[in-house]
Amino acid sequence: MSPAPGPWRGSAATLPVAPDTPSAPFSLTADLLRLFSYVKYENLAAGVSGGVMSTMVLHPLDLVKIRFAVSDGLELRRKYNGMFHCMKSIWQLEGIRGLYQGVTPNIWGTGASWGFYFFFYNAIKAFNKEGRQSELSAAEHLVSAAQAGVLTLCLTNPVWVTKTRLVLQYNADPSRKQYKGMLDALRKIYRHEGIPGLYRGFVPGLIGTSHGALQFMVYEELKRGYNKYKKMPSDAQLTLAEYIAMAAVSKIFAVAITYPYQVVRARLQDQHNNYSGVIDVIRRTWRNEGAVGFYKGMVPNLIRVTPACGITFVVYENVSRFLLGLHK
Numbered sequence: 001m002s003p004a005p006g007p008w009r010g011s012a013a014t015l016p017v018a019p020d021t022p023s024a025p026f027s028l029t030a031d032l033l034r035l036f037s038y039v040k041y042e043n044l045a046a047g048v049s050g051g052v053m054s055t056m057v058l059h060p061l062d063l064v065k066i067r068f069a070v071s072d073g074l075e076l077r078r079k080y081n082g083m084f085h086c087m088k089s090i091w092q093l094e095g096i097r098g099l100y101q102g103v104t105p106n107i108w109g110t111g112a113s114w115g116f117y118f119f120f121y122n123a124i125k126a127f128n129k130e131g132r133q134s135e136l137s138a139a140e141h142l143v144s145a146a147q148a149g150v151l152t153l154c155l156t157n158p159v160w161v162t163k164t165r166l167v168l169q170y171n172a173d174p175s176r177k178q179y180k181g182m183l184d185a186l187r188k189i190y191r192h193e194g195i196p197g198l199y200r201g202f203v204p205g206l207i208g209t210s211h212g213a214l215q216f217m218v219y220e221e222l223k224r225g226y227n228k229y230k231k232m233p234s235d236a237q238l239t240l241a242e243y244i245a246m247a248a249v250s251k252i253f254a255v256a257i258t259y260p261y262q263v264v265r266a267r268l269q270d271q272h273n274n275y276s277g278v279i280d281v282i283r284r285t286w287r288n289e290g291a292v293g294f295y296k297g298m299v300p301n302l303i304r305v306t307p308a309c310g311i312t313f314v315v316y317e318n319v320s321r322f323l324l325g326l327h328k
Contacts (some may be wrong), residue, residue, distance in 0.1 A: 030190035038126035042323035044119040049319050050312035051114030055107050057311065060099040061085060061108060061304030066167045068297030069266040074273065078170060083300045102166035104182045109159035113152055114312055118320070135234060138221050149209030157205055158198035162186050164269040178271065188199060201265035203278050208261045217253035219313070222246040235245035237321060240314060247313035248306050255302055260294035262301070 020134040032035035053064075064086045071077055096185045129136055136144070162185040169177045179185035189197045224244060227234050238246075264281045267273065275281045285293040 012062065012263060013094075019043040022187075032115070034130070035127045039119065040122060040324065041119075042320055043122045044115045045323060046115075046316045046320035047118035048111040052107055052113075053109040053111040054308035054317050057302050058308045059103045059106055060090075061166050061300050063090070063099060063101060063299040065304060066164060066266050067296040068300065069263045070168065070270045070273075071296060077272070094167040101169060105159050105163035105166060105185075108182070109156055109163055111194040112157050112159065113314070116147050116152040116155055116191045118316060120151045121145055121216065124148055133210035135224060137219075138217050141220045142213050142217040146209050146213035150206065153202070153209060155206045157202050158186065158189075160205070160265075161189060161198055161200050161269050164266055165271050166190070168270055168272065196233070197300055201268040202263045204268065205263040208258060211254045211258040211261070214257060214310075215250045218250035218253050219246055224247060237317075242312040243314045247309045251305055251309040252302065255298070255305060259298050259301065263294050263296060274317075296297035 007201070020074070061083075064083055067078075067080070068083075071080075078089065080089060087099065094101075099157055121144055123145050125136060125141070128140055128144060159182075162179075165185050166182070169179065171177055174180075186198070192222060193200075204306050223238070224234055226238070226242070227236050230236075263285070264278060267281050268275055268278070275284070278304060289296075
């Protein structure tokens with residue numbers, strides 16, 4: 001029996017095979033090599049700089065956001081009347097140290113996340129634009145940012161788990177806290193929960209890559225539209241106020257659409273409650289708190305992420321242009 005026709009629309013017995021026809025694995029390897037040729041470590045350094053700077057300034061608001069996100073009625077949790085009451089209570093009980101609980105993994109996580117995100121995003125974007133004169137479409141920016149987000153999450157999820165655990169230590173006495181610091185938390189989570197413990201919240205985190213994808217798509221489209229309106233090149237340097245405005249608009253848009261995943265992820269990573277998975281979190285949150293439960297902590301989150309995003313993008317744009325020799 002002769003072989004069935006293959007993808008070349010001919011018989012496998014009669015089709016001549018070119019000796020230099022690349023196989024699929026070879027093609028994939030070649031594509032990866034081409035992708036890595038667009039990697040610029042300056043983007044990594046600039047992204048890390050922006051992430052670290054914004055975290056140092058605004059970490060207390062991140063702490064408040066997480067405490068509100070997990071406030072599901074458990075007796076052990078402290079009750080807060082609002083964002084400022086929460087900050088005041090933490091300050092009175094634990095001082096400045098209390099407001100900066102979890103700052104070490106937050107610096108590592110935010111710095112690494114922004115660094116890797118810009119690192120991968122710019123490489124993927126350049127790879128997709130190879131040999132083209134036209135700009136990437138909004139959909140292509142969206143896909144490039146989503147791919148960068150997935151790669152970044154795979155590398156940084158354990159850091160976010162430790163940050164959440166450290167932020168949710170309510171005891172003011174350091175000797176009675178479950179975790180002494182970032183490395184201690186990483187070690188204990190791995191020892192007691194294994195690799196799955198370090199990747200708690202990974203599934204909603206994957207869903208959350210849509211947040212970064214939407215943000216970068218809107219940011220790129222705003223820059224392109226503005227430069228086109230001003231009759232400037234698409235990569236022209238903008239003013240400080242222009243970068244801040246575009247970063248803020250893109251961040252608010254992304255947060256408004258995707259915030260519930262952050263609540264789900266924070267609750268999965270919380271050491272004070274046990275959920276069997278994403279569906280269990282969604283079902284119990286909806287049953288006990290309704291739709292409002294999925295938006296707890298959104299106000300302090302917006303107050304934090306909007307200036308944080310502005311700081312990050314301004315630092316990134318200026319540091320990357322300086323390192324790449326594009327500054328004026």
